[in-house]
Amino acid sequence: MTNIYDNANEMATVLRQTPQYAALQAAFGKMKADPIAYGLFQQMQKLQSELQQQQMANQEIGDEDIKKMQDFSAKLMKIDVVTELMNQEREMNGLMDELNQIVSKPITDLYRD
Incomplete structure (x- = not known):
């Protein structure tokens, strides 16, 4: 049986490789430099x-x-760098919402039956 925590850690690693994460990281770096x-x-x-x-x-x-x-x-x-950060946060939150729907689908399906 697979360890669910190993899968979660793998997901965290893959999440860091997404364009949304890269854009958020870049926006935070710009904001932090100001x-x-x-x-x-x-x-x-x-x-x-x-x-x-x-x-x-x-x-x-x-x-x-x-x-x-x-x-x-x-x-x-x-402040432009802050609004850019907030835009990137919205993009990242959209991705996180999609992932949460996928992960919680078994529970959602359970209650639909």
Whole structure:
């Protein structure tokens, strides 16, 4: 019997060879090379993490936090390398959705019978 984890690791290796991954990697590299864009990106990630922790702790997210997140998002969307990264993320997410449908098909089929 095959080890499902070996298959998953093989899939991860093959995923790194896809055009979508290469484009995402290139877009991230460009964004990372721009100190302003990357600095804002890191601040946005930190804020997202803090808000997620608040949600997990059942703490209400305040209007100020929401406004701060919207402001960061608006700033980031004005930077070309960030919008390119987001476009490539959408492409990668599309591929991941397709793969998830394939992998979860046995479970979907099970409940259809």
